[in-house]
Amino acid sequence: MPLDATLIPADRADIIAADLQGLQGAERLGAALKHPLIGKVALVSSFGADSVVLLHQLAQVAPATPVLFIDTQMLFPETLDYQRDVAEALGLTAVRVIRARAMHLAQEDPANTLHLRDTDACCDLRKTRPLERALSGFDSWVTGRKRFQGGLRTELPLVEEAGRRLKLNPIADWTSTDITDYIRSHGLPPHPLVAKGYPSIGCGPCTSPVAEGEDVRAGRWRGQEKEECGIHFVDGKAVRGPAASAA
Template sequence: MQPDTRIPAVPANRAEILTSALDGLSGAERLAAALAHPLTGRTAMVSSFGADSVVLLHLLSLVAPATPVLFIDTQMLFPETLDYQRDVAQALGLTGIRVIRARAMHLAQRDPANALHLSDPDACCDLRKTEPLARALAPFDGWISGRKRFQSGTRARLPLVEEDAGKLKINPMADWTGEEIADYIATHDLPRHPLVAKGYPSIGCAPCTSPVAEGEDPRAGRWRGRDKVECGIHFVDGRMVRGAAA
């Protein structure tokens, strides 16, 4: 009798199974359990190296520093972000950094004057973020995101684990508060993004990010004045989120 060599089917409720395994855990323990779970498969972390990204990156350095970390360089980032990315990766000993960018041919065809963000910010995000990330994630079964529920209204019901475009997405810091993040950074003496001290609690591309006033939503400075709250690489309730009404 020949052995059964068929690949076991992935459970339809794998996000729920993994959520149950992670619920009750926190910090490095939760991240380690997520990476080790048999349903997780090949996993990468996606990091913007933004305002509070250093917490999740530090947790990764404690449990699996060679994990692939995908950093999307839109070629419109603040110079401070590029410097911060290099400094943090080196300081934490993260050896799996992969800098991903839009293909030069696509930029030349669709945004030759680097002005697409002015006329169609959604198309600009597709070109410079969504499409390059989709290509980079192709070999992986899932990815780790640093999103938190407190960041904006569209993230208020963010689960620990979800299915996103056919891939498992793990949000190990979904239930962290702003106070917990600040305490962790202070306790571990982690470097802050230099723009945080200048009023940027959420940092994206330079042309589309502005400082945030006291009392505003932490992401109020992203695409200010437009009906846009996300770049399009994330889904909520199975739908791509861009505008406030999505």
């Protein structure tokens, strides 16, 4: 049942974050999902380079939690195969594949070339709007963003307000070494493109390999002043942590 907005404390993000302090891994995720201020929650996953970590933790504590996977219909074939294989291997029973509506694609990008003219509009069409529809009825959602990914993510909080919803970032404080160690220690399958130089994986046309020493997200929208696809924006503005907002 959705939370009653009249009973939600204004500082619920801070309350939940404080309750999660000292917890790690699947224990932190499990506590977040069961918190009384969370309400109805879904995990949003790209099934990208690091996604298997959070998906594995979810499989341990709440495998029936809805997992929203946005298929932009421009993803790498490797990502689509990986999504199916990982979901089956982990026993995730509520994966929902989200796509843009066919009529919207026909109207706004009939030749599949919008990304060549306006990447923001393409992301909005294929990711932001489909996700917003999919999140209808949810009070909160879980992301796999990390501070070490840089850019707007460097001061990412564990819990943040995102419009009328909460956004949970349970592995925000993990390092790249934490991610690698977790995948290896649990014998989890890596995304096949990671070994080919893709530490961050989005749509095929807008993702390129990253050279040694580059930022992990340098291959996303290379050559453009663009850091995020848009799903982490509210009212046209990037959702930042408290420290960033105060800067």
